[in-house]
Amino acid sequence: MTIKPPTIHDVAAAAGVSTSTVSKYVNGIQRFSPVVEAALKSAIEALGYRSNPQAQSMITGRTKSIGLSVLDISNPHFTAIVKGANRVALAHGYTLLLADVDETPSRERSLLEALSRRVDGLLVYSRIPEEEMSWMIGLGKPLVFFGRLEHTQLPCVSGDDRRAGYMLAQHLVTKGHKRVAYLGFSRSNRNRERMDGIRECLASHDLSLLVFDCEAPAAVASELASASIMLGQEPPDAIVCYNDLMAIGLMAGIQSLGFRVPQDISVAGFDNIPFGRYTMPPLTTVDQQSERMGEVGMHKLLTAIAGDANCDVTTLAPQLIVRSSVQGRVE
Structure with missing residues (x-):
């Protein structure tokens, strides 16, 4: 024998109220007197009533x-x-x-x-x-x-991407870096702001920015870009990456080429992802909350x-x- 689950009509009958009152109470649409709410709560618990989300959606127009x-x-x-x-x-x-x-x-x-x-x-x-x-x-x-x-x-x-870029550049300049590069992802709406913040800081110190671009904001893409960055005629002494994933991939690529981080080149990123503190060396970054x-x-x-x-x-x-x-x- 199949036992049918209790319905809103069963709750209304047990509490001595209308079905619309039950519906408004269950869906939080209206408050009632303490006596009525106590009766509704008691009836719902005694019957084991569970409201139907689809029915609630039809009544309230909300899916939650x-x-x-x-x-x-x-x-x-x-x-x-x-x-x-x-x-x-x-x-x-x-x-x-x-x-x-x-x-x-x-x-x-x-x-x-x-x-x-x-x-x-x-x-x-x-x-x-x-x-x-x-x-x-x-x-x-x-x-x-x-x-x-x-x-x-x-x-x-x-x-605040522009400010974040400025902060990273200022840290690099304070550390004595003069050949600063940015490895970006130009398809991002935020890329320009980060790059502009770096440029603004460097310009205030009469320094220019060398710009590279990646096909994807991922570690694999930046690792592949490491050779073109490091094997040029005048490689940078510091590089800021569009995000931490790219910074981590770039560090791996740099090290596989025989260069050292940070002795040969400093690397920084954006986002402060959890993995960054466990890389070798741990990654300097900006926490964007x-x-x-x-x-x-x-x-x-x-x-x-x-x-x-x-x-x-x-x-x-x-x-x-x-x-x-x-x-x-x-x-």
């Missing part, structure tokens, strides 16, 4: 799910963002649904369109140019963007879902993390 799109979940920077966002989502009764575009811009639109149909709002980390984002806003869901937008009115969370970025983004999105879409930008301050991959130079 949040969509988060990241560029590459294998990059610990994005893993930390997910961790921070998920912590806040769980604390507010939301489930986080993740889309990983795997550094493939052509996938972003289809993934976000599919995700938008299943969630109450979207947190988006994207390389899509701002002038091509109108379709994203047209999805009709509250949206928070990771990064800076010049013309589009959306709530944003961003690191990745986990905090996820937390702030989720708080902003929950506020937008509640109907208060404040289109401001929260900028998280970078912190220089000094380790032994950068060494002083004596001329």
Whole structure:
């Protein structure tokens, strides 16, 4: 004999209220008197009633799910963002649904369109140019963007990439470096700001910047680039990489060529991923507060879902993390 699970009608009958009262109580739409709420709680516990998420969604118009799109979940920077966002989502009764575009811009639109149909709002980390984002806003869901937008009115969370680049360059100059290079990833919206910060600092010391570019923001790509950087006529004495993964790959490539880090060249990166402190030598970097970025983004999105879409930008301050991959130079 199959025992049917208790329904909302059973709870209403046991508590002596209407089914609409049960629905409003279960979904947190309305508060009732202590006597009524005590009766509802007692009936729900006695019957073992569990609400149907799909039914709740039909009643409230809410899925209690949040969509988060990241560029590459294998990059610990994005893993930390997910961790921070998920912590806040769980604390507010939301489930986080993740889309990983795997550094493939052509996938972003289809993934976000599919995700938008299943969630109450979207947190988006994207390389899509701002002038091509109108379709994203047209999805009709509250949206928070990771990064800076010049013309589009959306709530944003961003690191201060220009300041972070300046801080790293200043550290290198203080250590006596004069031939500074930048290994970037030009397809990133944040690449220019990081590079501009480095250039601004070097210019104030009458120094120029040598620029290299990678095909992907990954360790494999930067390792392959190490030969062209180190075997030129006048190799740099210090290099800043677009992110820590590239810095780690570059160090491996440099060392495989017979050069020493930091004795022959100092290396630094961005993001302060956990692996950086365990490399040989440990990696100098800038902490962009990745986990905090996820937390702030989720708080902003929950506020937008509640109907208060404040289109401001929260900028998280970078912190220089000094380790032994950068060494002083004596001329």
